Amino acid sequence: MSVVRRGRYRAGEVARRLAWYWLPPVALIVWELVTRSARAAYFPPPSLIVVRLHEMWFSGPLSQAFLTDEAVADLLPSLGRLFAGWAMACAAGVLVGVALGRSYWLSGLVEPLLHFGRSVPPATLLPVFLVLFKIGTPMELASIVYGVIWPVLINSMDGARHVDRQYIETGTVYRLDPWQRLTRVILPAAAPKIFAGLRLSVSLALIMMIISELVGSSEGIGHRMLEAQSQFDIPAMWAGIVLLGLLGIVLNAAFLRVERAVLGWHTSARTADG
Template sequence: MRRLLLRTVFVLALPVLLLLAWWFASDGSTDVYWPPLRTILKTFPDVWTADRLRTDVFPSVLRLAAGYALAAAVGVGLGTLIGSSRRVRAVCEPVLEFLRAVPPPVLVPVIMLFAGIGDTMKIVVIASGCVWPVLLNTVEGVRAVDSVMLETARSYGITGVTRLRHLVLRSASPQIFAGLRQALSIGIILMVISEMFAASDGIGFTVVQFQRSFAIPDMWTGILVLGLLGFLLSVVFQLVERRVLGWYHGLRASTRRTP
């Protein structure tokens, strides 16, 4: 209990300090583009009502979840295939490096031509940016699997799906989750960018509408919503990661305790 309390204090300490600094720094502001934090917080409940959460936040989260899941599936699948075969890696690596260097926001107009302006376009945009950290980390994780363990599994007749599931993916899972963590932050950014193009709902669309109508405090509340969403998704991701990689964290902890 004490450990959980200390961890909670450490997690919340910096955000609280930053909010306090923002509060006092903006307290006497008369700049229309830099309203006091107390004004933003006072506006928040009036803007983000239950109806707006349903019509704007919920669709954004669904698009993010769909694009992120698609990127995870494609990234882990292709990454495992490329990382397992030296020949496939030699053929694909130049193309992957070329595609990885293209910023996903630049692809938005191109994707709109093929996928239209609906939810499909937004999901594809999110997936196109999230897939790269997952793919590249999976490739490196699969390549780093201990060759002795691979030979041992082969000698015991452990092959096919069993070998892939219990050895290859399990050994590569720490790096896969590192890629998934990077992809999550990229996904939130691309979610907002995709909703700024020909959208009729979503957090990004709402923030732009506030900015265009010069509702500056309302716009700042949208930025706060994005920050809170990112924080909540990060907490959920950490909980999932600790559960899935419990064996890995336990192994590292026992290694540190070993003299």
């Protein structure tokens, strides 16, 4: 990496870090001032939303890690379905994607169906999942898996398909068996593409979790927001929205840490080449 590019990269990093420090407080202050001056019933100030958020979910006893009974009944099931659906979709997406990426005949046969499937908005299939699985966890898991699997599958297929031929030939020279070729050559070479799909799938899993709970659930964050809407409890509804935003930030930050740890070799090699 040249001195000029390194300097620009560091300047960009400093700008991003400063934005994280000053932008959220400024946005909150503006939000507070505007909503208090407007006095709109459907747009409460953030101070009121934070108080309601604390009352609903984080004012419990120390023995429950400050979680209220509502939090135990809503947050834990939602997070359990989120991670379970995401894990199942990622496992299936990587397995099927790598298999299709390494078989031109199979991918040519199945790829039109894949593009058709991913073009169907997942929310439109919720009535179908309700008929098949009824209201409950199986329906919600099916919705999450269907909405999440596509970016993982497509990126895994693309990554496995475009492995550098020299890597494959090197594995042949060293007489690697099919399993060794998969784990030591194909998966590491396709890992950057796979992780790109996994990162997209995290936000999609959160979206599908809420949509499925709004339609067919008797518990969870989405159900609590729908209940607050029916009772015209606007601060509680906004508390759910804010909680989802914070949850998305936490999940994305955690995934980035895992990605940097797993793909540290790839980042170092790309920096050295630059």
